[in-house]
Amino acid sequence: MSIKKILITGGAGFIGTNLTKFYLEKGIDVIIVDNFSTGKFSNLPKSNNLQVIEHDLINSLPARLFRDVDMVMHFSANADIRHGMVDSMKDIEQNIIVTEKVMNSAVKAGCKDFIFASSAAVFGEPNVFPTPENIFIPRQTSLYGMSKLAGEGILSAYAENYGIRASAIRFVSIVGDYYAHGHVIDFYNKLLEDPYKLEILGDGQQRKSYLHINDMMNALDKVVNYQIQQEENHFEIYNFGNSEYCKVTDSANVIISEMNLDPEITYTGGKRGWVGDSPFVHLDTSKIINLGWKSEIKVLDALRLTIRWLINANKKF
Amino acid sequence: MSIKKILITGGAGFIGTNLTKFYLEKGIDVIIVDNFSTGKFSNLPKSNNLQVIEHDLINSLPARLFRDVDMVMHFSANADIRHGMVDSMKDIEQNIIVTEKVMNSAVKAGCKDFIFASSAAVFGEPNVFPTPENIFIPRQTSLYGMSKLAGEGILSAYAENYGIRASAIRFVSIVGDYYAHGHVIDFYNKLLEDPYKLEILGDGQQRKSYLHINDMMNALDKVVNYQIQQEENHFEIYNFGNSEYCKVTDSANVIISEMNLDPEITYTGGKRGWVGDSPFVHLDTSKIINLGWKSEIKVLDALRLTIRWLINANKKF
Numbered sequence: 001m002s003i004k005k006i007l008i009t010g011g012a013g014f015i016g017t018n019l020t021k022f023y024l025e026k027g028i029d030v031i032i033v034d035n036f037s038t039g040k041f042s043n044l045p046k047s048n049n050l051q052v053i054e055h056d057l058i059n060s061l062p063a064r065l066f067r068d069v070d071m072v073m074h075f076s077a078n079a080d081i082r083h084g085m086v087d088s089m090k091d092i093e094q095n096i097i098v099t100e101k102v103m104n105s106a107v108k109a110g111c112k113d114f115i116f117a118s119s120a121a122v123f124g125e126p127n128v129f130p131t132p133e134n135i136f137i138p139r140q141t142s143l144y145g146m147s148k149l150a151g152e153g154i155l156s157a158y159a160e161n162y163g164i165r166a167s168a169i170r171f172v173s174i175v176g177d178y179y180a181h182g183h184v185i186d187f188y189n190k191l192l193e194d195p196y197k198l199e200i201l202g203d204g205q206q207r208k209s210y211l212h213i214n215d216m217m218n219a220l221d222k223v224v225n226y227q228i229q230q231e232e233n234h235f236e237i238y239n240f241g242n243s244e245y246c247k248v249t250d251s252a253n254v255i256i257s258e259m260n261l262d263p264e265i266t267y268t269g270g271k272r273g274w275v276g277d278s279p280f281v282h283l284d285t286s287k288i289i290n291l292g293w294k295s296e297i298k299v300l301d302a303l304r305l306t307i308r309w310l311i312n313a314n315k316k317f
Numbered sequence: 318m319s320i321k322k323i324l325i326t327g328g329a330g331f332i333g334t335n336l337t338k339f340y341l342e343k344g345i346d347v348i349i350v351d352n353f354s355t356g357k358f359s360n361l362p363k364s365n366n367l368q369v370i371e372h373d374l375i376n377s378l379p380a381r382l383f384r385d386v387d388m389v390m391h392f393s394a395n396a397d398i399r400h401g402m403v404d405s406m407k408d409i410e411q412n413i414i415v416t417e418k419v420m421n422s423a424v425k426a427g428c429k430d431f432i433f434a435s436s437a438a439v440f441g442e443p444n445v446f447p448t449p450e451n452i453f454i455p456r457q458t459s460l461y462g463m464s465k466l467a468g469e470g471i472l473s474a475y476a477e478n479y480g481i482r483a484s485a486i487r488f489v490s491i492v493g494d495y496y497a498h499g500h501v502i503d504f505y506n507k508l509l510e511d512p513y514k515l516e517i518l519g520d521g522q523q524r525k526s527y528l529h530i531n532d533m534m535n536a537l538d539k540v541v542n543y544q545i546q547q548e549e550n551h552f553e554i555y556n557f558g559n560s561e562y563c564k565v566t567d568s569a570n571v572i573i574s575e576m577n578l579d580p581e582i583t584y585t586g587g588k589r590g591w592v593g594d595s596p597f598v599h600l601d602t603s604k605i606i607n608l609g610w611k612s613e614i615k616v617l618d619a620l621r622l623t624i625r626w627l628i629n630a631n632k633k634f
Contacts, residue, residue, distance in 0.1 A: 146470030153463030
């Protein structure tokens with residue numbers, strides 16, 4: 001089986017835009033469904049093989065949209081982990097209900113292959129590092145993590161009940177071109193506003209394992225190629241992350257250096273930037289490595305490239 | 318700390334009714350919140366220490382209800398595992414959204430202690446028997462299992478973010494007085510309708526581990542007493558089940574014998590009664606046993622007592 005047409009939800013977001021470009025370049029037709037609440041139309045490539053649909057996925061998708069669609073990549077989500085306890089229905093609506101609605105419409109329309117954007121946040125605060133996919137998760141630390149674990153459960157229940165094939169990707173913070181959400185951009189924006197000081201949430205000793213979007217695209221392609229060769233009723237979970245990690249202070253220093261600044265750095269203190277922040281994220285990626293993947297961009301280089309892209313993008317607009 | 322007042326959601330259902338009686342007999346005040354969609358008012362005891370509120374929990378609960386409430390036992394749920402894929406929003410609404418709403422209202426009103434009715438269904442089809450709490454769950458086989466795992470995640474995220482104490486109970490099929498849902502009553506009702514034949518879904522070789530409600534009450538009391546002695550930010554998961562199991566055919570034979578019938582038995586065939594049915598349920602209950610619990614009623618006796626109660630209850634009405 002080969003893939004000719006992909007439907008990407010959240011296709012105008014950071015990862016979605018990269019997915020769209022990646023698959024268009026491979027000669028695959030792409031349909032994007034996005035409500036443009038955070039996604040940007042201007043980031044999308046112009047192509048006759050790209051169809052863009054503005055639609056809020058809280059409303060079901062019409063069956064005709066899935067005609068000839070070989071694979072659905074569900075990347076639309078609320079990505080704001082930090083404020084999940086404040087607006088507590090947001091994760092349930094955007095990450096659970098929408099996932100159920102997308103799966104329901106697509107499966108009923110006959111789609112057989114699915115990729116789901118889960119998250120390393122489903123691990124809460126694990127006690128095994130690097131963290132493999134197949135560990136007991138003692139507790140969730142955020143409603144976001146809970147909602148992504150529920151999303152995985154929806155896909156696996158559909159695999160069991162309808163014989164579809166699905167893979168859920170638990171990824172660390174992804175950085176790179178079109179990066180738009182997370183603490184790297186928070187630092188960048190704070191420094192644009194006031195170049196003389198930078199407040200870091202927590203003690204700065206939190207260890208994070210950023211992965212560059214280009215490495216992620218290659219990993220995802222391995223998963224896709226593996227999945228479409230499998231029998232029906234297939235559900236697998238994959239960790240995507242860098243083999244290295246760095247401290248939040250290290251990432252701040254890369255940003256400062258790329259921006260040619262010398263701000264005074266202050267810390268709010270505590271092991272976590274906020275309740276639900278993970279003091280240490282480092283995934284065991286043996287499973288995706290066994291599919292033939294290899295990360296090419298080191299963790300601080302991934303940050304450096306991202307800051308350069310942000311500086312360059314800001315110059316343009 | 319001692320418990321003086323408990324709020325039980327779904328308090329008019331099978332387990333809720335038993336909980337209500339159990340705690341009233343201990344001299345504890347009980348508030349029941351139930352929408353009476355399946356719960357029965359007539360089953361509830363008359364007591365000056367019992368307050369019954371008819372309310373659909375999809376609408377938030379007013380803060381005044383939680384005044385002086387020491388513990389919330391959240392047992393309201395959609396319990397229909399089998400039809401979850403047909404009406405796929407039901408599990409999300411009744412088991413996820415309602416859980417989030419109950420937790421949100423109760424925590425904001427100052428409640429500190431919670432018990433959550435999870436389910437052995439969260440294990441999907443595990444590959445370890447007896448199944449302990451702390452295993453990797455490779456996949457969900459039902460939206461019901463997914464929704465209960467999400468419910469656990471909501472409680473643990475609240476424990477982490479608000480310092481509450483919570484325990485989630487993953488229980489097998491519970492039987493006993495006021496039993497009202499599941500395949501034991503399905504068999505009973507089929508035989509009332511036609512005493513000459515009984516159709517069993519699957520091959521009848523599915524192994525199930527029923528626990529009697531009286532054993533469950535004692536186990537829950539151990540959890541409650543342990544939990545209220547702990548520091549804040551406490552989240553634990555407990556398996557509740559019988560140390561024994563029996564085949565579905567064995568349970569059918571007990572029912573037939575108690576009803577003094579001799580029907581022709583037919584099987585629909587296959588390892589599972591339906592997609593999402595677990596061919597084998599047997600939980601490792603070491604964790605609750607370590608809190609001092611011991612099951613007193615053997616699996617076939619639990620069924621026998623339940624059928625006797627059903628026959629007796631039917632005689633009365």
